[in-house]
Structure formats: C-alpha cells, structure tokens
Amino acid sequence: MALLVVCALLCLCCWVSFYFILCNVNGSRSSEWNCRLVTLVHGILAVCVTAYIGYVDGPWPFTHPGTKNTPLQITAMVLSLGYFIFDMAWCVYFRTEGPVMLAHHTMSILGILLTLWLGESGIESCAVLFGSEITNPLLQARWFLKQTGHYGTLLGDVVDVLFVLLFVVMRIFVGGTMLYCELISPRPRFFIKCGGVAMYALSWVFMVDIVRFAVRKSKSWHKQQREHQETVAANGHEGKKD
Numbered sequence: 001m002a003l004l005v006v007c008a009l010l011c012l013c014c015w016v017s018f019y020f021i022l023c024n025v026n027g028s029r030s031s032e033w034n035c036r037l038v039t040l041v042h043g044i045l046a047v048c049v050t051a052y053i054g055y056v057d058g059p060w061p062f063t064h065p066g067t068k069n070t071p072l073q074i075t076a077m078v079l080s081l082g083y084f085i086f087d088m089a090w091c092v093y094f095r096t097e098g099p100v101m102l103a104h105h106t107m108s109i110l111g112i113l114l115t116l117w118l119g120e121s122g123i124e125s126c127a128v129l130f131g132s133e134i135t136n137p138l139l140q141a142r143w144f145l146k147q148t149g150h151y152g153t154l155l156g157d158v159v160d161v162l163f164v165l166l167f168v169v170m171r172i173f174v175g176g177t178m179l180y181c182e183l184i185s186p187r188p189r190f191f192i193k194c195g196g197v198a199m200y201a202l203s204w205v206f207m208v209d210i211v212r213f214a215v216r217k218s219k220s221w222h223k224q225q226r227e228h229q230e231t232v233a234a235n236g237h238e239g240k241k242d
Contacts, residue, residue, distance in 0.1 A: 004078060004116055011082025015042070019086070033147065035090050036140050042083040043136030049076045050130035053123070061127040061178060066120055066187025073122030080129055081112045100205055107202065108132075111195045121192045127178055128199060131170045138163040157221075164214055171203040 015038060022034040049072075054061060057072050069077075088105040091097040115125045142159050145151040182188055182196045 001117070004074070007078045008081050008085075011079050012085050013082075015083050015086040019090075031094065032096060033144075035087070036143055038083075039087065040137060040140040042080070043133045043140065046076065046080055046083075046129050046133040047136075049079070050126040050133075053126045054130060059123055061123045062181045065124050065182050065185045066189070066192070067123055068120050069115070069122030073126050074116065076126050076129065077112045077116060077122060081109065081116075084109050084112070100202070100209075104202055104206075107195065107198055111199070114191060114195065118189060118192070121188050124178070124182060124188065124192065124196065128175075128196075131175050131178070134170055135163055135167050138166065160217060164210055167207070167210055172207060175200055175203055 018041070019034060019038050022037050023031065026034055053072055053076060057070065058064075059067055084105050088102070088109065091102060091105070111128070112125060115121050138159055142151065142156070142163065145153075145156050145159065150156060179196050179200045183193055
C-alpha cells in the first residue's frame with residue numbers, strides 16, 4: 001500500500017508539472033485553457049488505457065465484477081487518481097466548478113482509493129473511468145471552440161450532437177447495464193455497489209442538465225432555420241419585384 005501512495009504522489013507531481021509547463025509554454029493563454037489541456041490529455045490517455053484493459057487485457061467487466069486488481073488496472077487507477085486530486089485542487093482554488101462537478105471528483109477519488117485499498121473491483125473502476133472519460137475530449141473541444149470563436153459553426157454543432165449521443169449511450173444505457181451486473185453479482189463488496197449507485201445517480205444529475213441544453217439547442221436550431229427560410233423568401237420576393 002505504501003508503494004501505491006508513492007506512485008499516486010508521483011502521478012500527482014507529474015500532472016502538476018505538466019500543467020506548469022503548459023502555463024510557461026502558453027503564457028498568453030488563461031489558466032483554465034492550460035488546465036483544460038491537461039484534462040484533455042488525461043481523458044484521451046484514460047480512455048485508451050481502460051479500453052485496452054476492458055477489451056484486450058480483461059476480464060470483461062459485465063461478467064467478472066469484483067475480481068482481483070491486475071497490475072494494469074492499478075496503473076490506470078493510480079494515473080487517474082493523481083489527475084483527479086490535481087483537478088479537484090485546481091477547481092477549488094480557482095472556484096470554477098459547481099457542487100455537482102466537485103461531487104463527481106470527490107466520489108471518483110474515494111472510489112479509486114477504496115478499490116486500491118480493497119485490492120479488488122479494479123475492472124469496474126476502469127469501466128467507470130472509460131465511460132466517464134470517453135465524452136471528455138468532446139466536452140473540452142466544445143470549450144476550446146467557444147474560446148476561439150468557432151462554436152457557432154457546423155463543427156460546433158457536430159461536437160454537441162456527438163457529445164449528447166455518446167453521453168446518453170455510455171453513461172446512461174451502458175452505465176445502467178454495468179450497474180445492474182454489479183448489483184446482481186455476489187462478488188463485489190457492499191461499499192463498491194453503493195459507490196456504483198452513487199456514480200450512476202450523479203450521471204442522471206448531469207443528464208438533466210444535458211436534456212435542458214439539448215432542448216435549448218434544438219430551439220435555437222429551429223429558430224435559425226426559420227429565420228433563414230424567411231430571409232430566403234424575402235430575398236426571392238424582392239427579386240421578383242426587380
């Protein structure tokens with residue numbers, strides 16, 4: 001366990017160092033810009049590693065929950081643990097996130113710590129990391145598009161649609177199936193099951209916000225289309241007068 005603590009601290013130092021390197025390289029950019037670059041890198045890295053764990057290294061999380069942690073699972077969790085501690089501290093210091101996101105980071109940190117301490121259920125934690133982080137690159141891309149003035153383009157619309165679809169599929173449907181398999185299996189500990197329920201409930205809190213966003217986005221699209229059609233009709237009518 002002492003070795004895991006040392007590794008987690010080393011990962012934390014690596015993420016912090018990476019952030020300060022970005023701040024020096026991108027001196028003209030804001031602190032949030034550089035922090036989101038760190039978040040983007042972690043998201044891509046976490047998705048790649050956990051995808052390999054789930055689809056190649058195994059075991060399959062839907063059929064083997066509660067199994068002993070493998071070295072690769074421990075590596076993925078320690079890597080993400082260091083990142084979540086860094087990002088949690090950054091969000092608290094700069095006061096950029098609300099209670100829901102802080103609750104997500106807190107539960108992620110506690111869940112990873114519990115899994116590492118128990119020495120089991122690492123495959124479920126990696127599956128949760130995969131499902132949570134797979135939408136992260138799109139979320140960061142959306143923010144960067146806003147900052148660079150390209151959010152109102154077709155690319156911004158594509159990113160929004162992909163983000164909503166991926167969130168619904170992975171966090172709600174696949175996540176719900178994963179939770180069901182976790183709850184009916186006799187292997188996982190009771191605390192692990194409680195953590196799974198809490199994370200899934202938090203996904204539904206995010207889902208409510210996403211539905212509201214989708215409704216606003218849909219109304220905005222319909223309004224733009226209606227205005228475009230009215231403009232085209234008006235131009236056509238003036239052309240006929242000429």
